Amino acid sequence: MNLITGLMADATNIATIFLMVAGLYVVIARGNMVKKLVGLSLFQSSVYLLYLLPGKILGGSAPILDPKLTVYANPLPHVLILTAIVVGIGTLALGLTLVVRIKEAYGTFEEDEIIARDGAKAGEQGDVA
Amino acid sequence: MMDPAFAEQAITLVILLLLAAVTVGIVRVRGLFAAVVLLGAYSFLMATLFVVLDAVDVAMTEASVGAGISTVLFLGALYLTDTKEATGKARELAPLAVAAITAAVLIWGMSDLPEFGSADQPIHAKGADYLARSLPDTGIPNVVTSVLASYRGFDTLGETTVVFTAGIGVLVLLRRRSGQGKS
Incomplete structure (x- = not known):
């Protein structure tokens, strides 16, 4: 039991950082734009976790007041993260709409193909001028 | 037990x-x-x-x-x-390095955070004591609701503004698309 308690002190933080960094890696390493947005969602969710972990008190309960209970989790991180989740879905919807538009305009949603096409177009215009 | x-x-x-x-x-x-x-x-x-x-x-x-x-x-x-x-070529090393450096900096920065689940942290001791104030002030037993709607109502107003703006953006982008499809 002591082993788990000792491990917990660092394990929650390290696991949260792992989830976060995995999301960051997907955003940078994958050229596909939908995959990038999946990575961004991973990153976002792990930030929610980072905010909620310190609010927890072991043996406490959810911040809904009741005469039978005395120890509650801190409600402020919960409120902030509720706002963050709703704003996150707004940005995700906008990002996905942009991906749909890019796919229709370019015929692809792979980052390097789009850059290659833009480069080719700029080269043609340079030749004409 | x-x-x-x-x-x-x-x-x-x-x-x-x-x-x-x-x-x-x-x-x-x-x-x-x-x-x-x-x-x-x-x-x-x-x-x-x-x-x-x-x-x-x-x-x-x-x-x-x-x-x-x-x-x-x-x-x-x-x-x-x-x-x-696209199964494409490998672009693995640079992102892995960026991720590893970020992870190292984060672990270093979070190394002196309080222990998980302990009650004697600054987050529980300092700041507005919503848990004690909520019931006399608003009469709502769910403290998250009372903070969201009463104490931080302007936050929630800003949130709805963001969602409204995002909704307008999505509508404009998708309308241009269907307009082009017709012409």
């Missing part, structure tokens, strides 16, 4: 391990459909973890918005575009 504090720690650890496994799956899988479905599983696990962390309102929102609506949005986008992902 198991000590509830120990049980909470054990469950948190198990769910974190499951989350890590799903994350590895998302990073490694090729094909967008699988990635999106795995992201839905990730959100549900995250919602379960939020219940263990006593954030029941956040858990409900994460399960409905994170696992529900965002999965539907992703699937809609895949329907309008393509589910295939």
